[in-house]
Amino acid sequence: MGIHNVMEDVVRDTLLTYKNKMNLACDCDRCLNDIMALALNELPPRYVANQSLSPYVRAAHETDRQGATNIITVIAKSAAKVSASPRCETYAQKH
Numbered sequence: 001m002g003i004h005n006v007m008e009d010v011v012r013d014t015l016l017t018y019k020n021k022m023n024l025a026c027d028c029d030r031c032l033n034d035i036m037a038l039a040l041n042e043l044p045p046r047y048v049a050n051q052s053l054s055p056y057v058r059a060a061h062e063t064d065r066q067g068a069t070n071i072i073t074v075i076a077k078s079a080a081k082v083s084a085s086p087r088c089e090t091y092a093q094k095h
């Protein structure tokens with residue numbers, strides 16, 4: 001029901017694929033959500049009315065190599081910002 005922002009799926013997939021290469025200070029759910037939120041504020045949304053269509057929109061997006069590069073760049077920038085000052089309990093307890 002309702003509309004769905006396919007960019008959320010793309011950012012989540014990309015973040016999970018690349019997080020090990022991004023030198024995250026912390027990779028708990030809270031920090032990953034912070035990174036996703038920051039990245040999604042910078043990236044254009046891609047709304048679909050029917051979520052069953054989203055794999056097709058995603059496939060179309062992934063063939064856009066310029067777009068894909070930009071998404072990784074934005075996520076890496078967001079990851080660097082969150083890693084510079086993680087706001088989660090997990091990180092606070094360890095430091």
Ligand SMILES: [Zn+2]
Pocket residue numbers: 026027028029030031032086088089090091
């Ligand atoms: Zn954390």
